[in-house]
Amino acid sequence: MTTNLYIIRHGLAYPNVERVLGGMEGDRGLTERGFAQARALAQRLTTGEITADVLYASTFPRARMTAELVSEALMLPIEWDADLQEIRPGEADGLTVDEARERHGDTFGRFLDEIYTPIAPGGESWGAFQMRVSAALERLILRHQGKNIVVVAHGGVIEVSFFHFLGLGPQTRTYASFYARNTAITHWRYAQSFNDRWEWHMVTHNDYRHLVGLDGEGFSVDI
Numbered sequence: 284m285t286t287n288l289y290i291i292r293h294g295l296a297y298p299n300v301e302r303v304l305g306g307m308e309g310d311r312g313l314t315e316r317g318f319a320q321a322r323a324l325a326q327r328l329t330t331g332e333i334t335a336d337v338l339y340a341s342t343f344p345r346a347r348m349t350a351e352l353v354s355e356a357l358m359l360p361i362e363w364d365a366d367l368q369e370i371r372p373g374e375a376d377g378l379t380v381d382e383a384r385e386r387h388g389d390t391f392g393r394f395l396d397e398i399y400t401p402i403a404p405g406g407e408s409w410g411a412f413q414m415r416v417s418a419a420l421e422r423l424i425l426r427h428q429g430k431n432i433v434v435v436a437h438g439g440v441i442e443v444s445f446f447h448f449l450g451l452g453p454q455t456r457t458y459a460s461f462y463a464r465n466t467a468i469t470h471w472r473y474a475q476s477f478n479d480r481w482e483w484h485m486v487t488h489n490d491y492r493h494l495v496g497l498d499g500e501g502f503s504v505d506i
Contacts, residue, residue: 285429287473289471290440296322302379325352325356333357337430339433342363343437353435374403383403416443442463471475
């Protein structure tokens with residue numbers, strides 16, 4: 284049974300433009316541009332391009348706001364899943380990058396070089412984050428084998444999907460990244476291939492055709 288997994292990054296959010304560590308406390312949701320991006324995504328999804336069976340979403344506000352529009356477009360209820368959250372910043376939640384560097388420089392500055400060092404006290408390391416998200420994705424896939432699964436989440440979740448399906452260890456994050464644009468779609472397919480072998484296929488990544496022509500569209504980074 285072929286399984287399709289579509290992971291969609293949220294629209295542009297205040298933590299992206301304000302350079303704030305956006306956990307549950309620091310996330311003020313989508314900006315006006317983020318809502319415009321999410322509406323463009325939803326309009327695209329009303330065409331039936333993706334015949335989704337289930338819809339899951341992170342519980343962080345920026346993902347929730349995006350998922351609500353996706354839910355209307357796909358005419359599916361949302362299954363909220365906290366394990367699909369972006370990396371949890373602990374005591375750095377709500378701080379700007381500069382503030383986090385000043386208060387938690389002993390760990391914050393080493394976060395992506397030492398993959399088992401937490402981003403801040405009470406927060407996750409990249410290794411712990413990758414383990415959490417990998418387990419969540421595997422759980423959804425096993426629960427919905429042979430179905431079309433849509434997940435609205437974060438850039439980090441999309442990155443972990445690459446690490447998970449390609450068998451890459453967390454050390455890979457010290458020198459490589461799989462950047463995802465806001466509201467872009469990443470599509471994985473588990474299908475039968477050569478010699479009846481079942482494997483994961485990378486079908487599309489950073490598919491943001493729905494944003495073409497949107498005024499002022501720019502580059503942003505999840506933080």
